[in-house]
Amino acid sequence: MDTATRTYAPGEYPDEKPPIGQSGFLHWVYTNLFSSPFNIILTLLTGYFLYKIVPPAFNWLFVDAVFVADSREHCRELNSGACWGFIGKRFGQFTYGFYPHELRWRVNLTFLLFIAAVLPILWGNMPKRREMLWFSALFPFIGIWLLCGGFGLEPVETSKWGGFMLTMVIGVTGIAVSLPLGILLALGRQSDLHIIRWVCTGFIEFIRGVPLITLLFVASTMLNYFLPPGSNFDLLLRVLIMVVLFSAAYLAEVVRGGLQAIPKGQVEAADAMGLKYWQSMRLVVLPQALKISIPGIVNTFIGLFKDSTLVVIIGLLDPLGIGRASLSDTKWQGLSTEVYVFIALFFFICCFSMSRYSIYLEKKLHTGHRED
């Protein structure tokens, strides 16, 4: 037969199935799990560990767990697993700290408004985004008013804040304030004006050279000696300032990495078009630099959010501190695993969401410079 006459027009020949053993579940198992002696050993070992760990963990977490109880003794009488009744009883404490019971609606309202304020910032396709952004700009003031009180609301001192609420306040404020500050520092470090450059470089290097815990100690103890006697600077505010400065210094370096990746031609092109410095930064350089820096920026944010638990060392009652105080109640003593699992879940949800959002943002802004 003459090969030249054979045509394989699309659709005329049905697709044949792959040979037996080259597709399907068994094939996947073979190629991915048992393709070599080394892989076989790894698979068997992993399987053994999973078998040893997962069922007992599942039993402890759910099957044998007690969800309503009055004390640890009560839990142990009912079943042998996790005593979630403890968390249930203390859920309010873990969430609001010592915020007065009858005023907790203010925290809840602040949280809802926070979601409403953040959505238009994070989600570009939101209907009526422009109007909503005005609300976002106003939210910090509304939030402070609701949480702290005053102007018609009963004041609540920040020493009563605690639990997840405190973590959120530290995390959100730290993220929101440190990003613009970090960008300014990064630009300042590359500035042609010597004094600005020296100040920014000195600040960044100083903050990066000192552990956060040291800064927190300074905030909690040293500042009291520097300030005039009698002036009482709110402890939480001191901590927030330190957290913001700390994370701004790190962000500045992340953003600087992005800025250096932008070819010089971009700035020169902007100059050639007659753009002023701030215009060229805002319209040409920063949008590209920040896009490159997204993974690093989110990385810093996640680190900052988790570092907020360090405030427990200076006696602020974040979830870990609330957990410690609660575990000292003889009724519940010895349930630390439950507390830490619960707190870990909270942090995982927050950090994982941030991580997923950054992936979404990268995909959205993807303009073809990436490999995959």
Next chain:
Amino acid sequence: MSKITKLAAGAAVAALFAANTTTAGTLDDVKAAGHVKCGISTGVPGFAFTDDSGAWQGFDPAVCKAVAAAIFGDTSKVKYTTTTGKTRFTALASGEVDMLARNTTWTFSRDTDLKLDFVGVNYYDGQGFMIPTELGVESAKDLDGASVCIQTGTTTELNLADFFRTNGISYEAVPIETNDEARTNYVAGRCDVYTTDASGLAATRSSLENPSAHVLMPEIISKEPLGPLVRHGDSEWADIVRWTLNAMITAEELGVNSENVDSMATGTDNPEINRLLGSEGDLGAMIGLDKAWAWRAIKMVGNYGEVFDTYIGADTPIGLERGLNALWTQGGILYSPPFR
């Protein structure tokens, strides 16, 4: 990405300058503020903990409550500030708190060099050792080479080093930060021995799965008098805290408790009770309070024995015996100067 920058508008927290007017005395400041600022620990079983409703309870906060009751007649007028072993003294020295009531050992250097005033002792403690029974050790002196869980930054850390050095035996320190961490490490077997104040050991032991499998060594290697303290420089304020504590101890000695205090306040045959509760003389005026100050503290918080039994006594899970902390009339060393 520029959208992220707008997060800047997302949140922030206000600058709060709490104008804290400096005046002559702490008592005036406390009265003006409407609450006693009391530094407590971040959680020690029986001594300081939050209950299910989120209120601070325990043997140490009870002192704060008694002071608030003496001044305001309201045990809720206390603003608690949690302090750690590292921040407690600066918090007091800088005026962030008016008094500390958090298992703090009265030592020479703290009383003098740190410029603090210990006003009394509300718990006589001593450092002990807890080991699993299965180790089969009878005495702490046989613990050569043991790994020891020890809280950092405390007097216990120094005592431990002294004890092992004087006995010529070695140990391996497992440094930990909190009591709960120590408990976890000890249960997991990462240290053979847990050492801290004997009260803390008893509390920890009570929370273990099988308390009888653990034993406290007979040696008590240190004196740990725990008590409330205030800043140097305001003796009037120190007097109030000191005598509130003394009033609770004296009340137990005289048989006054929160239940019979009302009937006794109307006058008894015992002149000291009358002076204490204000039906005779006016001791309160001498410390800037009214006649009924001690009556309120006893009525609202209880006498020393009641507080002890409620939070750490033999009937609680902590299960501490009175021991040294019994009244001097009952074999202990608890002794209040007279109310005269």
